Amino acid sequence: MYVSQFAVLAAVLFAMGVYGILVRRNGILVLMSVELILNSVNINLVAFGALRDSIAGEVFALFVITVAAAEVGVGLAIVLLIYRNRRSVDLSEMDLMKG
Amino acid sequence: MxxxxxxxxxxxxxxxxxxxxxxxxxxxxxxxxxxxxxxxxxxxxxxxxxxxxxxxxxxxxxxxxxxxxxxxxxxxxxxxxxxxxxxxxxxxxxxxxxxxxxxxxxxxxxxxxxxxxxxxxxxxxDTEVDHPxxxxxxxxxxxxxxxxxxxxxxxxxxxxxxxxxxxTTNEVADSIFSDYIIAFEAVSVLLLAALIGAIVVARRD
Structure with a gap:
């Protein structure tokens, strides 16, 4: 197996996540796109760890998974709070801090 | 054989x-x-x-x-x-x-x-999940x-x-609890903070 197979797949997933973050208006869908990006980074970490025969790639992938779980917990709590206050999770209506 | x-x-x-x-x-x-x-x-x-x-x-x-x-x-x-x-x-x-x-x-x-x-x-x-x-x-x-x-x-x-x-899982465990123990503890504290933070943010007062 070639390293570039995994790296290119991860790059495409990353680009999809970027597209999702930019184009989605629903807060939960934006969080899902962030998950896509984090997973593409994890593929890279594990693949490069396997390439260099180092365990560090896997350990850091585990840390990324943990941080992603924490991020989803807090992110969804924020989305719920916004929904409770404004009856909507549409991000284009969140312009309170717009100059 | x-x-x-x-x-x-x-x-x-x-x-x-x-x-x-x-x-x-x-x-x-x-x-x-x-x-x-x-x-x-x-x-x-x-x-x-x-x-x-x-x-x-x-x-x-x-x-x-x-x-x-x-x-x-x-x-x-x-x-x-x-x-x-x-x-x-x-x-x-x-x-x-x-x-x-x-x-x-x-x-x-x-x-x-x-x-x-x-x-x-x-x-x-939903029709309005995307930006136009x-x-x-x-x-x-x-x-x-x-x-x-x-x-x-x-x-x-x-x-x-x-x-x-x-x-193997054995190697991963060895590595986490020797080389990366500080990062591991930091992530543990982060999880606790995220747990408490999520409860505080999402609860109804």
Whole structure:
């Protein structure tokens, strides 16, 4: 197996996540796109760890998974709070801090 | 085959010297060829598995960011996460693969589905989940993807993985609790902080 197979797949997933973050208006869908990006980074970490025969790639992938779980917990709590206050999770209506 | 091994070993010199020992030489060649063909078959199987998984992941990932239905997007995200877990197993990272299934598919997706259920009144397709202006986002994503793909292809070329990339849970545990113990403790505190923070933010006063 070639390293570039995994790296290119991860790059495409990353680009999809970027597209999702930019184009989605629903807060939960934006969080899902962030998950896509984090997973593409994890593929890279594990693949490069396997390439260099180092365990560090896997350990850091585990840390990324943990941080992603924490991020989803807090992110969804924020989305719920916004929904409770404004009856909507549409991000284009969140312009309170717009100059 | 094992019972024959000493015999073939003893006869190896003769057969290599060209003696007329047809049965023995065929056994020797079978022994020599068997590992090579199985390694080749394994490589082919790995590549086929990779491309099948990659195709599923790309389709599902595309649907995650384009599906007009929020619940469908979450279900497609499951396919992407399962594909990532399969890639981890393909790379020999068994513990990360299992953790991916447990944490992501088991916990994060359920959290997403709860979030969707709590923030949507009507079930079914929402028409307004996307911005109307998709072109700038497409351009930005294509630029990011093109630059990244170009640079990884330029840097790695056709570099291959070593033949044996399997790492056991034992090694991962040893590494976490020796080299990375400080990072591990920091992540533990972060999880606790996130837990308390989520409760404080989301509770009704």
């Amino acid at each position: 094992d019972a024959l091994a000493p015999t073939t070993g003893a006869l190896a010199a003769d057969s290599l010297a060209g003696a007329a020992l047809a049965p023995t030489t065929s056994v020797l060649f079978a022994d020599a060829l068997a590992p090579t063909t199985s390694v080749l078959a394994l490589l082919v199987a790995q590549n086929v598995a990779f491309y099948v998984i990659a195709a599923i992941m790309l389709f599902a990932g595309f649907r995650v960011v384009t599906s007009p239905n929020v619940v469908h997007a979450a279900l497609y995200l499951i396919a992407v996460l399962a594909g990532v877990a399969a890639l981890f197993l393909l790379l020999g990272a068994e513990f990360v693969g299992i953790t991916q299934v447990l944490i992501y598919i088991g916990a994060v997706i359920v959290l997403f589905l709860f979030g969707i259920m709590l923030t949507r009144s009507p079930m079914g397709a 202006r998709r072109l700038p986002a497409t351009l930005a994503a294509a630029l990011v993807g093109a630059v990244t793909i170009y640079s990884v292809l330029d840097y790695f070329g056709d570099e291959q993985f070593p033949k044996e990339t399997r790492t």
